[in-house]
Amino acid sequence: MKRLSITLAGLGLALLASAAPALAAPSPDCANAPTPKTIYSGQGVLESVIVGPAGRLFFTSTPAGQSGRLMKVDRPGASPRVLTDGVTGPGGLVFDRFRLLLGFGDTAANGVAGDANPTAGLYSVNPFTGAKRVFTTGLGMANGVARGPDGAIYASNDFGMKLDRVFRGKVDHGWAQLNSANGLVVDPSGRYLYAAQTFGPPQIARIEIAHPANVTTFAAGTPEDGNPILDGMTRDHWGNLFVAANVGGQIWKVDRQGRICVLARGLRNPSAVAFGRGFLRFHAGDLYAV
Secondary structure (H helix, E strand, O other): OOOOOOEEEEEOOOOOOOOOOOOOOOOOEOOOOOOOEEEEEOOOEEEEEEEOOOOOEEEEEEOOOOOEEEEEEOOOOOOOEEEEEEEOOOOOEEEEOOEEEEEEOOOHHHHHHHOOOOOEEEEEEOOOOOOEEEEEEEEOOOOOEEEOOOOOEEEOOOOOOEEEEEEOOEEEEEEEEOOOEEEEEEOOOOOEEEEEEOOOOOEEEEEEOOOOOOEEEEEEOOHHHOOOOEEEEEEOOOOOEEEEEOOOOEEEEEOOOOOEEEEEOOOOOOOOEEEOOOOOOOOOOOEEEO
């Protein structure tokens, strides 16, 4: 979901710090929750964020009256720079070995029509030069994007029912059926695909990759949530999920047992989250939100 999220931030030591009213909390605050810290602002409408293998930060931005673009931050404290532009409806981001896949066609109109007429797709972007080419088309929306350990790419449409899969150059449109899927995460074992659901009760579904008809609810908020609009999602090394609650102005942590706690509150429409690189193998580093 695109909202007027105009701040890029890191968490661990930091996160987003734009004031906004939060909805009633469904769960307690997470223990030792960090204090948010704004690191960039005034970047336009932001949709997705990812940190590359070398620790560089990438995020999508759509300034007022302009087409979408992919931004890059080369080192801590550096100013964001345009890596590539001319992206209509920038969507999800995922690394596929040494290339960065960027969703395009992530618009409400494409999403509404996407189940019957899939016209969104993915660009393959060189993360060093910004050169891009079409990787695939025929996706419903390319809103959330995730990669499995076998190289399969999954893409969501939060205005539809069909989840797409791209494997060995072939698009399986409607590989799985799930209402309003948004942020996607493949678990560390590669057995399950998790999907945050945007419209309807706040919940996260679990799809068995080998049997995509096997869809269950992994975690769900309480009626006190209201309608926080779950959006982008990521995970840490252990498989804990972190999801942006867009309208709720929160970041939720969901542990491996499906228990929810609130990691941050009072943010301005967070749409996506991504971990940085820590100094140790099993230290995820800061969490960034746009």
